Structure formats: structure tokens, C-alpha cells
Amino acid sequence: MPGLFDLTGSTALITGSSRGLGFAFGEALAAHGATIVLNGTSAERLDSAVKSLHAKGYAAEKTLFDVSDQTAVVEAFKTLDAKGLIIDILINNAGIQLRKPLVDLELSEWQRVIDTNLTSAFLVGKEAAKRMIARKQGGKIINIGSLMSECARATVAPYTTAKGGIKMLTRAMTAEWAQHNIQVNAIGPGYMATDMNAALISNPQFDSWVKGRTPSGRWGLPDELAGTAVYLASRASNYVNGQIIYVDGGMLAVL
Ligand code: GCO
Numbered sequence: 186m187p188g189l190f191d192l193t194g195s196t197a198l199i200t201g202s203s204r205g206l207g208f209a210f211g212e213a214l215a216a217h218g219a220t221i222v223l224n225g226t227s228a229e230r231l232d233s234a235v236k237s238l239h240a241k242g243y244a245a246e247k248t249l250f251d252v253s254d255q256t257a258v259v260e261a262f263k264t265l266d267a268k269g270l271i272i273d274i275l276i277n278n279a280g281i282q283l284r285k286p287l288v289d290l291e292l293s294e295w296q297r298v299i300d301t302n303l304t305s306a307f308l309v310g311k312e313a314a315k316r317m318i319a320r321k322q323g324g325k326i327i328n329i330g331s332l333m334s335e336c337a338r339a340t341v342a343p344y345t346t347a348k349g350g351i352k353m354l355t356r357a358m359t360a361e362w363a364q365h366n367i368q369v370n371a372i373g374p375g376y377m378a379t380d381m382n383a384a385l386i387s388n389p390q391f392d393s394w395v396k397g398r399t400p401s402g403r404w405g406l407p408d409e410l411a412g413t414a415v416y417l418a419s420r421a422s423n424y425v426n427g428q429i430i431y432v433d434g435g436m437l438a439v440l
Contacts, residue, residue, distance in 0.1 A: 190419045193218030197418065198265070198272045200252045200309055201279030203230035205379045206329065206407050208237075210276050213411030214418055215243035222246045222270055224261075224279070246270060252279045252305035253297075262312040274325040274418045275313040277306035280347075282381050284340045298343035303350045310354075310369075314362050323366030327417045328355045330373040330429050335437055352429050359427035368426050370417045375433025377405040401434030 197214045201207040203225035211221040215238055223238075223245060225231045231247040238245035246268070250261040265272065280302040283294055306328050317324035331348040333341065351371060358369040376395045378386060385391045386404065396402050413430050416422055431437050 189421045195273040196220045197274035198222040199276040200224045203234040207278040209407035220244040253300035258308045276327045278329045295343045302347035318365045326369040328371040330371045356427045371429035373431040399434040399436045
């Protein structure tokens with residue numbers, strides 16, 4: 186079928202996309218014709234990221250807001266409406282990591298991770314879905330999970346809890362929004378070579394563990410998530426709903 190993965194004419198909002206996996210998702214969808222709306226909280230990083238996409242001939246806009254702040258989210262969508270930017274594809278990618286034993290964790294630290302990694306997907310997803318439902322043209326929502334959507338690791342409890350919630354929020358969104366031709370799915374990246382994991386990559390013991398524990402024997406590269414993102418953003422996945430696709434080199438499949 187021609188154009189099965191063609192995103193021309195669609196507009197994708199990607200949260201937390203001025204760098205890392207979020208920016209990689211933006212490049213992937215832009216390469217398949219989508220207009221990209223990058224999001225972040227640093228004007229400088231956002232401007233640089235938009236310029237980078239423009240330099241490749243891609244259509245890109247920016248929207249500066251904190252995804253965990255409901256007022257900011259609501260206002261941001263009103264601004265996108267006013268600009269005529271109709272969001273057909275949402276990737277809830279924004280996330281932070283905080284590595285600390287549970288017994289030492291402050292409530293404020295716990296809350297910050299949960300709000301940024303999980304509550305944000307509810308806040309942004311709700312605003313996007315309200316508009317998709319009203320437009321009656323369907324849409325795509327892709328939540329970014331993790332290996333921690335399935336398995337825990339010591340010292341990353343709030344991140345693990347949030348990512349487990351992302352898996353179930355994906356199913357909860359499906360339960361309510363699939364009837365409106367909105368496909369809601371998730372991507373579960375494995376250990377990817379990103380800035381967030383720099384401390385792990387540079388730790389010889391952890392690096393060795395990842396390479397030994399992953400059947401592919403290596404860290405993943407951000408652009409290795411591109412195919413799954415384009416697939417879930419395109420009409421190729423119009424009958425796929427509530428799923429989480431792990432791109433993890435086989436780590437979850439093998440003891
Ligand atoms: C960690 C890492 C992981 C990965 C990724 C795995 O501290 O174990 O940050 O959480 O980043 O989420 O899927």
C-alpha cells in the first residue's frame with residue numbers, strides 16, 4: 186500500500202523534545218512529512234533544536250511550557266489553536282530520572298518525577314484528545330514507557346512507578362478514546378545511549394552489565410526508535426491500540 190507510513194499533512198507535538206529521544210522522535214516523524222512542534226522548558230535549547238530541523242528542510246515549530254503545570258499546558262494548547270497548529274499526533278516523551286534509594290528520597294523529589302514522567306501524559310494527553318474528539322478525525326497518541334514499565338531496578342523507584350503507570354494509562358486512554366478513532370500506544374525503550382544515561386554508560390560495571398544482560402550485546406541508539414515511532418504515528422497502525430512495543434535489544438525477552 187503506497188504511503189502507509191507517510192505523515193505528510195499531519196502535525197506532531199512531542200513533549201521534552203529539544204534533545205535526546207524526544208528530538209530523535211521529531212527528526213523521524215519530520216523525515217516522513219510531519220510538521221513537528223517541539224516542546225521544552227529551555228528557550229535556548231528549543232531554538233537550537235528548531236533550527237536544526239529547519240536546516241534539514243523540515244517544518245518545525247516550538248512551544249515552551251512545563252508539561253507538569255496544568256495551567257501552562259492549557260494555555261499552551263490555546264496558543265497552538267490560535268496559531269492554527271492542529272495536533273494529530275502526540276508523543277508524551279517528557280521525562281526525568283532521579284537515582285536515589287527510596288529511604289533517602291524526599292517527597293518533593295518523588296513528586297517531581299511522578300509529575301514530569303506520568304501526570305504530564307495525563308495533562309497533555311487530555312488537551313490533545315479533547316481536540317481530536319471534537320474534530321472527529323481521530324489521532325495518534327504515543328506514550329513513552331521504559332523497561333521499567335515491566336521491571337524494577339534499585340534506586341529508580343519514582344521513575345519505575347511512573348513508567349509502570351504510563352503502561353496502564355496507555356490502556357486507560359485506549360478504553361475511552363479508541364471509539365473516537367484515536368490510537369493510543371506506547372514505546373518501551375531499552376537502555377539507550379542518551380544524556381540521561383551518561384552516568385551509567387561511563388560506569389564500567391553498569392556498562393558491562395547492560396552489554397551482558399542485553400541479547401543484542403550493546404546499548405541502543407536513539408534513532409533505532411524511529412521506525413517504531415513512525416509506525417505508531419502512521420496509518421499502518423490504525424488497528425493497533427493499547428499496546429506497548431519494547432525496543433530493547435531483547436532484554437525483556439531473555440533471562
Ligand atoms: C536507569 C536508566 C533506565 C533507562 C531506561 C530503560 O537508571 O536504569 O535510566 O531507566 O533510562 O528507562 O528503559
